[in-house]
Amino acid sequence: MIIDSAGRAGFHHGLRQPDQVLTIRLGYCPAAVDWAAFDAWLSEKLAMPVQAHAAGTVFEHEAARVMWRILQIAAGLQRAARIPVFEPGRILSCRADEREAGVWLCTVAVPRIDFLAAQSTRLAYDWATSLVLELAMAADRPDRPEGLYRQLEEQVLQPLRASLPAGKSIIHMLGTAQECGVPWRYLGDCVFQLGWGRRALRIRNSKVETDSLLGAEAAQHKFVAAQWMRQAGLPVPDHYLVVDENGALQAAQNLGGLMVVKPVDRDRGEGVTVDVDSPEAAREAFRLAAGFSKQVLVERAVAGVCHRLLVVRGRVLYTVKRMPIAVQGDGRMTVAECVQAANDRQKAMPVWNRPPAYPLDDPARVALSRAGLTPDSVLGAGLWAPLRRIESTQWGGLDVDYSKTLHADNVAIAVRAAALFGLGIAGVDIISTDITRPWHENGAAINEVNLAPLLGASQSSLGTLHELMQRLMDGDGRIPVGVVVGAQGAAIRARALQRQWAAQGHACYVTSHAETLGPGGVPMPLAIQGLYARCIALLADKAVGALILVAQTDELLGTGLPVDRFNLAERVVGELVATSHGGATPRDSTDRLAGLLGCTA
Known part of the structure; x- marks a missing residue:
């Protein structure tokens, strides 16, 4: 269980996310565990892949092996609750408790999300600790741990979701940003900032800040949206x-x-x-x-089937035919037996990953009847039995990809519709009997233009997330960031670098803990103090094209670094002014910060 935490704001221990330090108490350390079998069970039953070792790490103590699995499960639980923790963290030390035999104290660095309550972090890591210790010692682990699923869903995931109530799209958006090297930060109220300065973009789920407010409001009112489209010459019912x-x-x-x-x-x-x-x-x-x-x-x-076209900044990234939820036959089982088998397969999945159950109710019987089937019909091998008339979010459906065969004229009206409402990301629904034919040939029509469409729900969507990120962001979203460490000479050197970067076309800003200069060295008053805080403020400012930090105190040793990496890090003559962090000498603090930054002389 967590017995201590240091939730500092920045980067301290080489993670790709800002980190915090926790001390976790292991009341006992299980011995003689078949870790390979244990990891396989966790990976399969919880759908949280577990690795035996951290990259390049050899664990000398059994406590470290236990702790490494706790970190992975805690990260997995947070992701399952849509809290963006994309790496397990690092074990800094594991030591026996001198005061209590058999007890271990493990100090770890784990990802930290701004504005996430400390009790949410405690909940995730305390549950992961209990879970790993109990399951590691269990003589027999259940094949279908339904009770565990329900317990985790109700006691862990639901409270975690309440602490950061983001939609389903955001975990895919931020995970893709992480994979693409795009920096991000949580701003509160389920809004995240991707990138820095002039390349920054704020998002909430799949809404982007460049969306037109008027267009978004119109798109959400089906009658108004249809009037806009009809007046623009787009086909609507x-x-x-x-x-x-x-x-x-x-x-x-x-x-x-x-x-x-x-x-x-x-x-x-x-x-x-x-x-x-x-x-x-x-x-x-x-x-x-x-x-x-x-x-x-x-x-x-309108005759036909609904097709979802995802339009991102003027390009259709994928198209799927949205068929209703259905079961597939094998030539032996009845429809009812196929439904039961499909639901049995889903019960092997964790509750948090489980799609809606396949229904066999009155609406399902009506849908089957329209297809000439009953629950007692034997369904031919490879044939599908629909259980709803149309696809819906409530019941799910069957997506068939038409991205490569979509007709160009249908691409054109989808792009025009998204542009009409000023939406950077839009789900345009076209009802058509054949999406490979032009809309004006077969009477197809645009059914809806969806603001903030769900991302990552299908393989087609997952497969285009990297392209989506590339269309949203300017490169990797980063601007040049440098740092100069030292005394008075650091400011002089920073001003020289500012002139160099300005000559390269960057709107370059310089900031120390107490003073900020805009392009050309013009003072820029800010209502905050501290190098870390000023840096974060400037990285959120779209006027900033480059930034140079002047580190004249040892503040960053306490706050952590404001960014995960720098384009330039230099050290000049002179020692830092010591603050209250750690009580080290100015020389030691200067050496430590220079080492953390990888400064050149």
């Missing part, structure tokens, strides 16, 4: 906006044929009824939709 049952019945009479009835301002398929074909069905569909919104859209059904 005929529809009426209604507020009561009489209006819905009149709209149904005017439209004729099959209709779709849906709330005007909800997503995820909530309150949507398709195949409305009678006044009674229209009345019932209106009541359902009105339970979600005060305004309801009655729309003429």
Whole structure:
């Protein structure tokens, strides 16, 4: 269990994320553990891959082997709760407790997320410690640990999600940024900053700060969105906006044929009824939709299937045909048996990774009937039995990739629609009988333009995340950052470097702990003090094209470094001014900071 923590802000121990130091008490250390079997069980049952050793590390004590697995499981639990912890951390020391036999004290450096409450960190590492110790000592580990899944979901993951209630897309966005070397930082309120200075971009889930506020609001109102698109010459279904049952019945009479009835301002398929074909069905569909919104859209059904096109900064990255949730036959089992088998397979997955259960209820029977099937039908090998009329977020679905066969004219209307609403990332839904044919040939129409579409939910989405990051960011999002360590001479040297970087075309800023200079050496008053704080402020300023830090005190030994790496680090003559950190001599502090930075003389 955690007995001490030092939650400092910056980079101290070579991790790719800002870190904090924890001291974790192991009340006992299990011996003679089959670590290979243990790691395989953890990796399979918790879906959290466990490595036997940290890269380049040889563990001399059994306590270190235990601790390494605790770090990996704690990181995995946080990721499962969508808290962006992408590395387990490092073991700094493991020592026997001199006061209590059999007890070990392990000091570790682990990733730290700004604004994440200390109790959330404690929860993750205390549970990981208990879990690893108990399972390592267990004589028999369950093949289907459903009780453990439920316990972790309710007592660990739900509280962790509440501490940082980000959506499902963000963990994929930030993980991709990490893989691409794009620096990021949490700003609070589920907003993250990717990159630095003039290359910075703020995001929340898959919303980007460059999205048009007016366009985003319009896109979320289905009637307004359709008016915008119709006026722009884009294909949309005929529809009426209604507020009561009489209006819905009149709209149904005017439209004729099959209709779709849906709330005007909800997503995820909530309150949507398709195949409305009678006044009674229209009345019932209106009541359902009105339970979600005060305004309801009655729309003429468009022939075909919904296709999701992800548009990022003017390019379609992938296209999937969104089929309803379905089970696949093997030529022997009935549909009902296929559903049971599919649900049994899902029960082997951790609760937090488990998709919605395959339904066999009245809507499923209706969908089967439309396909000429019943629950007792034997489903042919390779054939699919739909369990819903359409795909929805609530029930999931079956995505078929059409990225390589999408017709260029359909690409064009998707790109135009995203641009119309000013969205950097948009999920454009096109209903078409054949997305490989042009929309104007087969009567296809744009159903919706989705703000902040879900990312990472399909293999098609996962496969394009790196391209998405490349389209969003200017390179790796970094600007040149340098540091000069020393006394008064450090400021003189920094000003010289500023002139050099300015000559290379950079809007270069210089800051010490007490003074900040803009391009050309113009003073820039800031309402904060300290080198670390001023650096963070400048890295968030889109006017900043390059930055040079002047380290004249040993402050960074306490706060940690504000960035994970520097383009330039120099040391000049003179010692740092000592602060309260550690009580070291000025010479020792200067040597330590220069070593941490890898300074050249």
